[in-house]
Amino acid sequence: MLPKSFEPVYEILEQIEKNGEVAYIVGGAVRNYLLSKSINDIDITTSATPTQIATFFPNVVDIASEHGTVLVIHHKIPYEITTFRGTKNTLEDDLMYRDFTMNAIAMNKNGDIIDVYGGTTHLNEKRIVAVQHATDRIKEDPLRIIRAVRFVSELQFSIDDTLANVMKHEAFRLEQVATERILQEWTKLIKGHSIQLAWKCIEATQIALYLPLFKEKPTLMNELATMTEPFNGLAEFVAYMCIRNDTFDLQQWIKKWKMSNEVKNDANKLLLYYNHYQLHGIDDMLIYDVEEPLITPFIQLLQKVTENLSANMLRQKWMEKRDALPIKSRSTLVVTGHDIMELFPEKRTGKWIGDLLREVEVAVVRGHLPNEKIILKEWIQCHPPVND
Numbered sequence: 345m346l347p348k349s350f351e352p353v354y355e356i357l358e359q360i361e362k363n364g365e366v367a368y369i370v371g372g373a374v375r376n377y378l379l380s381k382s383i384n385d386i387d388i389t390t391s392a393t394p395t396q397i398a399t400f401f402p403n404v405v406d407i408a409s410e411h412g413t414v415l416v417i418h419h420k421i422p423y424e425i426t427t428f429r430g431t432k433n434t435l436e437d438d439l440m441y442r443d444f445t446m447n448a449i450a451m452n453k454n455g456d457i458i459d460v461y462g463g464t465t466h467l468n469e470k471r472i473v474a475v476q477h478a479t480d481r482i483k484e485d486p487l488r489i490i491r492a493v494r495f496v497s498e499l500q501f502s503i504d505d506t507l508a509n510v511m512k513h514e515a516f517r518l519e520q521v522a523t524e525r526i527l528q529e530w531t532k533l534i535k536g537h538s539i540q541l542a543w544k545c546i547e548a549t550q551i552a553l554y555l556p557l558f559k560e561k562p563t564l565m566n567e568l569a570t571m572t573e574p575f576n577g578l579a580e581f582v583a584y585m586c587i588r589n590d591t592f593d594l595q596q597w598i599k600k601w602k603m604s605n606e607v608k609n610d611a612n613k614l615l616l617y618y619n620h621y622q623l624h625g626i627d628d629m630l631i632y633d634v635e636e637p638l639i640t641p642f643i644q645l646l647q648k649v650t651e652n653l654s655a656n657m658l659r660q661k662w663m664e665k666r667d668a669l670p671i672k673s674r675s676t677l678v679v680t681g682h683d684i685m686e687l688f689p690e691k692r693t694g695k696w697i698g699d700l701l702r703e704v705e706v707a708v709v710r711g712h713l714p715n716e717k718i719i720l721k722e723w724i725q726c727h728p729p730v731n732d
Contacts, residue, residue: 346455349373349383356388356401356418356425357453363400365392367425368435368450368458375446378457378467379499388425389438389450397425436460443481443488444495444507445473470501478510486517490529493545497536497574503545511549518554523602526555527578530601534575543569556600561591573648573655576641578603579610583641586615587649610638617642618649631665632672632709670708670715677705678717679724687724696729703727 346354350369360367367390373383392400394409403417412427430437435450435458442448445463452458466473472492474481482488489511492503503511518526533542543565545551552558552565567588575581582597592600594615598608613635620630634642643662647655671677681697704720707713713723 346451346453347377349377350386350451350455352419352421353386353388353423354453356416356423359400360390360392360397361453363392363396365390365396366435367392368452370439370450371442371447374449374451374457375463375467377451378449378464386423388423389428389435390425391428391433392425393427440475441484442475443485443491445475446495448475466504470499471504472496472501472507473504474507474510478504478507479514482510482514482517485521486514487521487525487529489515489518489549489551490526490533493542493549493551494529494533494536496545497533497539497542499536500538500541502541508545508549511551515549515551515554518551523556523600527601527603531578534581535577537574539574540570540572543571557592557597561589564589564591571648573644576644578607579614579638580641580645582607582611583614583618583645584648586611587618587645610641613638614642614645618645621646626662626665628665628669628709628711629706631662632669632705670711671705674701674705676715677701677708677720678715679704679720683717683721684724687721688728691729700724700727700729 350373353369357367357369367388369386370389371387373386376383390397394406394412394414397414397416398404398406401416401418405415405417405422407413407415407424412429414425415422416425417423428434428438429441439448439450439460445461445466447463448459448461449463450458457464461475462473472495474488492507492511495501496503533539536542547565547569552562558564564585567585575584582594582603585592585597586594594608594611597603598611617630617634617638620633624630639662640659643659644655647658666672679701681701684697684700685691685693704713704724707723708715708720713720
C-alpha cells in the first residue's frame with residue numbers, strides 16, 4: 345500500500361495501469377520519503393506516451409510532450425508525468441538515464457520500492473553517486489555538475505570520488521548550459537544548510553572557473569569559502585557579493601546571471617539599507633524603512649558582513665524596536681498626500697508632496713512629532729514646500 349504522502353497519486357497510477365500501461369512514482373519525492381523529508385512535487389514515470397496519457401485523463405496540459413512530459417491535473421493538483429526514457433521502454437532503462445542513484449529509485453502503486461542501481465544504499469551512506477557511468481551522465485546534461493553540489497548543500501552528503509573526478513574533468517561543459525538553468529540550481533544551493541561543504545566541493549572541482557563572473561575573477565570565491573550560514577535568497581547573495589567585493593556592481597550580477605527585476609530591486613534595497621547602517625547604525629529610521637519581506641534577508645546580510653552579530657539575537661532586538669515605533673508604515677501616518685494638497689491648494693501636484701510626507705514621516709518615527717492630525721497639519725503649514 346502507498347504511504348500516506350503518496351495516496352493522492354494512487355488513482356493516477358491505477359488509471360494508467362487499467363489502460364494496459366505501467367507507471368511509477370520516481371525521483372525526488374521517493375528520495376525525500378526515504379530520508380523522512382518533506383515531499384513537494386510528485387513525479388511519475390510511465391510506459392505510456394503523452395498522447396495516450398491525454399486519453400486516460402480529462403485534464404492534461406502539454407508542457408513538453410516533445411520530450412515525453414505532460415501535466416495531469418488531478419483534484420486540482422498538477423502531477424508531471426514523463427514517458428520512460430531510453431529505447432527499451434522499461435523502468436530499468438528509464439532509471440539508467442537519471443542523474444544520481446538516490447534519484448533513480450521508484451515506487452509502485454503498492455508502495456514497493458524498486459531500486460535497480462543501489463540508491464537506497466547510497467542514501468544510507470550519504471553519498472551522491474552517478475547512475476552507472478558518471479561521464480555519460482554528466483555529458484548528457486552538464487547541469488548535473490551543479491545539481492550534485494546543490495545536493496551536498498541541501499543534504500550534507502558527500503560526492504562519490506569517481507563522480508567528483510568527472511565533475512572536475514568535465515566542468516568546462518557548464519559553459520554549454522543556459523545561465524537560467526544554472527541559476528535555478530544556484531538559488532537552491534545557496535539556501536542549503538551545509539553550504540560550507542558546497543563551497544569546498546566547488547573549490548575541489550574548480551566549477552567556479554565556468555560560472556558567470558566567477559570565471560572572470562575566480563578569487564570571488566574567497567568571499568564565500570569560509571561562510572557557514574546559508575543565504576535567504578538571491579537578493580541577499582548579490583548584495584553580499586557587492587559589499588564584499590566591488591569588482592562587479594549590482595547591474596553586472598543581474599545581467600550576467602540573468603536574474604529577475606524582482607531580485608534586482610530587492611538587492612538594491614538591501615544595499616541602500618546597508619549604506620544607511622554604515623552611516624547611522626541600526627537606528628529607528630532603518631528599522632522603519634526596511635520592508636517586512638526584507639527584514640530577514642537584511643538581518644542575515646548584516647550578520648554575514650559584520651560577523652560579530654547573532655542573527656537570532658539581532659532579529660529579536662530588531663522586532664522589539666520595530667514594535668516600539670510610533671508608526672510602522674506610511675499607511676499608518678494620520679496625514680495623507682490629499683491632506684497636504686488641501687493645505688496648499690495653489691500648488692500643482694508633483695514630487696513635493698511625497699517629499700513633504702517623507703519629512704513628516706521621519707519626524708514622527710524619530711519622536712519629534714506625535715502622530716496626531718492637528719499637530720501634523722500645523723507643522724506642515726509652518727514648513728511649506730519650497731517654490732519650484
